[in-house]
Amino acid sequence: MARTYPVSLVLKDKRAVVVGGGPVAARKVQGLLECEALVDVVAPEATPDLQKLVDGERCTWRVRPYETSDLDEADIVFAATDDEGVNRRVYDDATAARLMVNVADRPEVCTFFLPSVLRRGKLSVSVSTEGASPLSARRIREGLEERFGEAYAPYLELMASWRPRVSDALPPERHFAFWEQASDGRVLAALEAGDAAGAEAILESLLK
Numbered sequence: 640m641a642r643t644y645p646v647s648l649v650l651k652d653k654r655a656v657v658v659g660g661g662p663v664a665a666r667k668v669q670g671l672l673e674c675e676a677l678v679d680v681v682a683p684e685a686t687p688d689l690q691k692l693v694d695g696e697r698c699t700w701r702v703r704p705y706e707t708s709d710l711d712e713a714d715i716v717f718a719a720t721d722d723e724g725v726n727r728r729v730y731d732d733a734t735a736a737r738l739m740v741n742v743a744d745r746p747e748v749c750t751f752f753l754p755s756v757l758r759r760g761k762l763s764v765s766v767s768t769e770g771a772s773p774l775s776a777r778r779i780r781e782g783l784e785e786r787f788g789e790a791y792a793p794y795l796e797l798m799a800s801w802r803p804r805v806s807d808a809l810p811p812e813r814h815f816a817f818w819e820q821a822s823d824g825r826v827l828a829a830l831e832a833g834d835a836a837g838a839e840a841i842l843e844s845l846l847k
């Protein structure tokens with residue numbers, strides 16, 4: 640298989656069709672809703688966890704087997720039934736419509752895989768083994784949780800809020816040096832110690 644091309648998709652208000660209603664589909668629906676996608680589930684049956692996510696607005700449920708026309712409005716497709724033939728049909732239909740498609744039981748035909756993701760606010764660390772060992776991806780992600788603590792969330796909020804300020808206050812040739820020092824660990828350490836004012840003061844001092 641060719642190597643994959645990692646991206647972070649912006650799926651807000653994009654329509655994702657998830658075929659299947661088991662735990663695998665539910666995990667995908669949950670992740671999609673967290674990214675503010677619009678989700679259409681197609682399945683004759685769905686787990687209680689998945690049913691709880693259905694609100695008739697951002698997440699609908701077509702309570703029946705898959706039909707080709709289910710992909711009419713789709714931007715991205717997930718085949719996650721326990722029926723190989725149905726998953727195959729979803730794959731064929733999606734491919735014919737030139738849609739990106741993830742097939743839960745067929746890594747070799749997926750046009751994208753779901754990585755295991757560590758999140759801290761705007762930080763996401765995605766771990767993929769390209770289908771070789773999903774459980775290893777999860778274990779690697781779990782191993783990263785200690786390394787990347789909760790302070791990364793306020794840290795990146797602070798960095799983002801300073802970007803326009805730095806652009807306004809400093810000439811372009813000083814931007815890189817500013818960000819190099821701003822990201823050298825001191826601001827993060829201040830936030831880890833609960834010292835938001837101290838973190839801000841470090842950045843202020845770098846403007847001089």
Ligand SMILES: C[C@@]1(CC(=O)O)c2cc3[nH]c(cc4nc(cc5[nH]c(cc(n2)[C@H]1CCC(=O)O)[C@@](C)(CC(=O)O)[C@@H]5CCC(=O)O)C(CC(=O)O)=C4CCC(=O)O)c(CCC(=O)O)c3CC(=O)O
Nearest residue numbers: 744746752753754755767768769770771772773774776777
């Ligand atoms: C190809 C891929 C397609 C896709 O994108 O779905 C795929 C395929 C398959 N997974 C299978 C099994 C398991 N998958 C998990 C877990 C996760 N699987 C995820 C992704 C992917 N799984 C994609 C590749 C990602 C990569 O390699 O990096 C994660 C990372 C992300 C997510 O799903 O959101 C999420 C962890 C999230 C987290 O916790 O952080 C566990 C463990 C568990 O449940 O905790 C098991 C049981 C243990 C085992 O079998 O290893 C099987 C066999 C099914 C069977 O035997 O019937 C297949 C099919 C096959 O391999 O043929």
Ligand SMILES: NC(=O)C1=CN([C@@H]2O[C@H](COP(=O)(O)OP(=O)(O)OC[C@H]3O[C@@H](n4cnc5c(N)ncnc54)[C@H](O)[C@@H]3O)[C@@H](O)[C@H]2O)C=CC1
Nearest residue numbers: 659660661662663681682683684704705719720721743744
């Ligand atoms: N990618 C991944 O991370 C993983 C993938 N798998 C694979 O994912 C698949 C699904 O796993 P589970 O959610 O545990 O299955 P499950 O058996 O719990 O659920 C299957 C779902 O498919 C639905 N379904 C069956 N025929 C359908 C049709 N014609 N149209 C629409 N929906 C239909 C059923 O109503 C049910 O909701 C399996 O093939 C399994 O091998 C399993 C574990 C992890």
